[in-house]
Amino acid sequence: xxxxxxxxxxxxxxxxxxxxxxxxxxxxxxxxxxxxxxxxxxxxxxxxxxxxxxxxxxxxxxxxxxxxxxxxxxxxxxxxxxxxxxxxxxxxxxxxxxxxxxxxxxxxxxxxxxxxxxxxxxxxxxxxxxxxxxxxxxxxxx
Amino acid sequence: xxxxxxxxxxxxxxxxxxxxxxxxxxxxxxxxxxxxxxxxxxxxxxxxxxxxxxxxxxxxxxxxxxxxxxxxxxxxxxxxxxxxxxxxxxxxxxxxxxxxxxxxxxxxxxxxxxxxxxxxxxxxxxxxxxxxxxxxxxxxxx
DNA sequence: AGCGCTTTTGCAACAAAGCTGCATAAGTGT
DNA sequence: ACACTTATGCAGCTTTGTTGCAAAAGCGCT
Ligand SMILES: [Zn+2]
Ligand SMILES: [Zn+2]
Ligand SMILES: [Zn+2]
Ligand SMILES: [Zn+2]
Numbered sequence: 387x388x389x390x391x392x393x394x395x396x397x398x399x400x401x402x403x404x405x406x407x408x409x410x411x412x413x414x415x416x417x418x419x420x421x422x423x424x425x426x427x428x429x430x431x432x433x434x435x436x437x438x439x440x441x442x443x444x445x446x447x448x449x450x451x452x453x454x455x456x457x458x459x460x461x462x463x464x465x466x467x468x469x470x471x472x473x474x475x476x477x478x479x480x481x482x483x484x485x486x487x488x489x490x491x492x493x494x495x496x497x498x499x500x501x502x503x504x505x506x507x508x509x510x511x512x513x514x515x516x517x518x519x520x521x522x523x524x525x526x527x528x
Numbered sequence: 529x530x531x532x533x534x535x536x537x538x539x540x541x542x543x544x545x546x547x548x549x550x551x552x553x554x555x556x557x558x559x560x561x562x563x564x565x566x567x568x569x570x571x572x573x574x575x576x577x578x579x580x581x582x583x584x585x586x587x588x589x590x591x592x593x594x595x596x597x598x599x600x601x602x603x604x605x606x607x608x609x610x611x612x613x614x615x616x617x618x619x620x621x622x623x624x625x626x627x628x629x630x631x632x633x634x635x636x637x638x639x640x641x642x643x644x645x646x647x648x649x650x651x652x653x654x655x656x657x658x659x660x661x662x663x664x665x666x667x668x669x670x
Numbered sequence: 671a672g673c674g675c676t677t678t679t680g681c682a683a684c685a686a687a688g689c690t691g692c693a694t695a696a697g698t699g700t
Numbered sequence: 701a702c703a704c705t706t707a708t709g710c711a712g713c714t715t716t717g718t719t720g721c722a723a724a725a726g727c728g729c730t
Contacts (some may be wrong), residue, residue, distance in 0.1 A: 401599050404706095405696085405697050405698070406697075406698095407564070407707065408708095409708075410706080410707090419599065426687075426688085427687085437708090437709095438708070438710075439687085439688080440688085440689080440708080440709070441576075444707080448707095454664030458603070459603045459661055460602075461601045461645070461716065462607075463686080463716075465603055465604075465605075468618055484647060486649070486653065496670045497650060499650065500648065500649060503645035504645070505602065505642065505660065505662060507628070507664075508641065509637065509640065509667070510666075510667030511665070511666055511667055512662040512664045512665040513664040514665075515662070515663045515664070516663075517659075517660070517662075518647065518660050519658075519659045519661075520647060520649065520657070521655075521657045522654045522656040523654040524653055525653055528652060546677095547677065547678075548727095549677090549678065549679080549725075549726070550679095551678080551679075568716075568717085579716085581716085582679080582717090582719090583678080583679055583680070585717065585718080586678080586679085590678095605687075605688070605715080606701075606715090
């Protein structure tokens with residue numbers, strides 16, 4: 387991990403009014419070094435040092451609240467998370483991109499350049515958020 | 529539950545080459561009497577008689593495989609299931625509709641008449657399935 | 671209706687995911 | 701360096717999901 391990234395992590399945390407702790411920095415480093423989305427179990431495995439499970443849950447929840455990461459719905463047993471690259475802020479996410487789940491390698495990735503299309507709901511429905519998850523085979527696995 | 533529905537459940541099971549058992553009939557009844565999608569815990573609660581948890585898991589998996597129900601991705605801890613009304617068959621789902629999760633009442637529903645829009649993936653990606661989950665406030669809750 | 675074969679169910683035991691309360695540790699501002 | 705606030709780790713618990721195996725139920729046939 388470069389010093390540059392380390393500096394930007396510190397900055398990011400400060401901007402979100404979060405104190406700079408070991409766990410938070412390490413988890414953000416993991417996100418930045420990983421291409422795809424991470425599920426909870428990744429954190430205990432990937433981190434050289436192991437964090438307490440509870441701490442990981444709480445950290446992820448905090449990051450979600452602050453608009454640092456977003457969650458990706460799945461039909462399997464664990465939720466996935468990815469860094470917000472858009473201008474997300476506290477209680478206000480703007481991640482209008484499509485997510486892709488590869489059936490070969492299992493990786494879930496953000497397709498940042500693929501916008502979610504407009505959806506026309508029936509009358510009487512108020513739309514707050516749209517999640518699009520495409521499954522198939524990714525460009526690495528074909 | 530009307531005799532008519534009971535008959536159609538029997539027919540449905542037979543058409544899927546599944547033997548007609550108490551559990552399967554009761555779970556299908558639950559689906560037919562419920563507007564929205566059901567999560568696993570619903571079955572133990574909603575059913576007057578309680579089924580063994582394992583049986584419910586296995587039954588749902590069977591129904592999924594046979595194209596009788598489809599699963600709906602969530603960012604919360606449990607997967608939801610709903611009846612397929614399209615022409616789904618074994619290993620071949622065609623549920624190209626949008627799902628709606630109400631933030632007020634918590635219900636997840638199939639918007640059968642709202643088609644999932646076309647998505648254009650980057651080069652090199654093969655698309656097998658698209659899941660769209662919209663969250664907001666439903667027509668009942670406003 | 672009875673018989674044998676296959677499928678389904680229920681139980682026990684386990685594994686993973688997720689939550690809560692509370693005491694200790696660490697970070698922050700002065 | 702100190703006091704104050706926030707974050708972490710631990711213990712213990714709940715919920716969700718899985719596996720193996722024996723008993724029970726369903727099905728086809730006579
Ligand atoms: Zn976001
Ligand atoms: Zn994303
Ligand atoms: Zn509602
Ligand atoms: Zn549906």
